[in-house]
Amino acid sequence: MNAFSAGWLALREPFDREARAGACASFDLEGLAARLRGEASALTVLDLACGTGANLRALAPRLGGVQRWTLVDHDPRLLAAMPAVFTPWARATGLSMNTGGGRLCLEGSALKVEVEMLHCDLAQPLDAALLGRHRLITASALLDLVSVRWIDALAVCARKAEAALLFALSVDGSALWQPSLRDDDGVGRLFAAHQRRDKGFGPALGGDAVQWTAARLSSLGYEVTQAASDWRIDGRDGAHSMAMLRAMVEGAAAAAIEQDPSAAPWIRDWTAQRLDRVERTTLRVGHRDLLATLP
Numbered sequence: 001m002n003a004f005s006a007g008w009l010a011l012r013e014p015f016d017r018e019a020r021a022g023a024c025a026s027f028d029l030e031g032l033a034a035r036l037r038g039e040a041s042a043l044t045v046l047d048l049a050c051g052t053g054a055n056l057r058a059l060a061p062r063l064g065g066v067q068r069w070t071l072v073d074h075d076p077r078l079l080a081a082m083p084a085v086f087t088p089w090a091r092a093t094g095l096s097m098n099t100g101g102g103r104l105c106l107e108g109s110a111l112k113v114e115v116e117m118l119h120c121d122l123a124q125p126l127d128a129a130l131l132g133r134h135r136l137i138t139a140s141a142l143l144d145l146v147s148v149r150w151i152d153a154l155a156v157c158a159r160k161a162e163a164a165l166l167f168a169l170s171v172d173g174s175a176l177w178q179p180s181l182r183d184d185d186g187v188g189r190l191f192a193a194h195q196r197r198d199k200g201f202g203p204a205l206g207g208d209a210v211q212w213t214a215a216r217l218s219s220l221g222y223e224v225t226q227a228a229s230d231w232r233i234d235g236r237d238g239a240h241s242m243a244m245l246r247a248m249v250e251g252a253a254a255a256a257i258e259q260d261p262s263a264a265p266w267i268r269d270w271t272a273q274r275l276d277r278v279e280r281t282t283l284r285v286g287h288r289d290l291l292a293t294l295p
């Protein structure tokens with residue numbers, strides 16, 4: 001499973017959903033949607049690095065009303081997987097769904113969402129016209145992958161367009177394993193250093209992403225609100241949680257070894273010990289959500 005595969009995105013989505021529930025409650029999303037929509041017929045939303053659309057599934061029902069989303073990603077396999085991922089979600093949410101011509105339309109009693117999917121490499125200079133067509137610019141699990149320069153360019157474009165920004169699920173660098181093992185901190189330090197490697201956007205901000213972005217947006221006149229959206233994974237909750245813990249152990253170990261190959265022997269011992277006890281392990285991974293609006 002690679003870092004952005006459809007399999008990994010599906011595995012993490014229930015933890016993302018639960019983590020975001022608390023954070024979303026501290027933002028008045030319905031009020032935000034009404035303010036941003038104004039007299040227009042639909043609220044326009046741009047989702048950057050959309051994967052298979054988890055951010056829309058989390059946000060659209062909370063924003064409510066008529067919405068027009070543009071979902072952007074550079075991976076055509078994730079864009080192509082989207083209709084299949086949306087079908088069971090639409091059924092469970094009580095929405096009808098129509099597809100065709102690279103678009104989706106989801107409709108229910110209090111919600112209508114038109115979705116356009118766009119193949120686009122966001123590491124290339126940002127398309128100011130695309131950003132300018134949307135009142136809300138959002139992304140989930142993206143901010144920690146990008147660089148200071150990328151955030152700067154996005155912030156300036158968004159400010160010019162007077163758009164609001166909502167970034168969900170950015171890591172804050174903390175991870176708490178319980179019961180603890182001697183080498184948890186050592187693996188955590190190498191993992192955090194690996195998170196700062198270039199992911200195509202320049203040196204990644206990693207655990208500093210939210211604080212840095214908040215400061216930059218405030219300097220441009222935005223009012224910034226933050227809320228915690230930590231993952232809480234408990235192996236006692238069953239097979240899905242254990243699979244998530246295994247993926248976290250293996251992902252952290254692979255990144256840590258790539259960061260310091262000489263540490264491989266003790267990291268492999270740590271991996272074996274961690275995998276041996278997933279069914280009685282809990283892990284809290286620190287994340288934050290950030291909402292920036294103009295007064």
Ligand SMILES: C[S@@+](CC[C@H](N)C(=O)[O-])C[C@H]1O[C@@H](n2cnc3c(N)ncnc32)[C@H](O)[C@@H]1O
Pocket residue numbers: 003004009048049050051052053054055072073074075078120121122123124139140141142199200
């Ligand atoms: C951690 S995933 C998050 C996906 C989705 N937002 C979610 O919350 O499930 C990061 C996403 O960034 C996308 N991505 C990475 N580099 C990109 C680039 N240069 N341009 C556009 N999308 C990119 C990946 O394809 C992947 O879908």
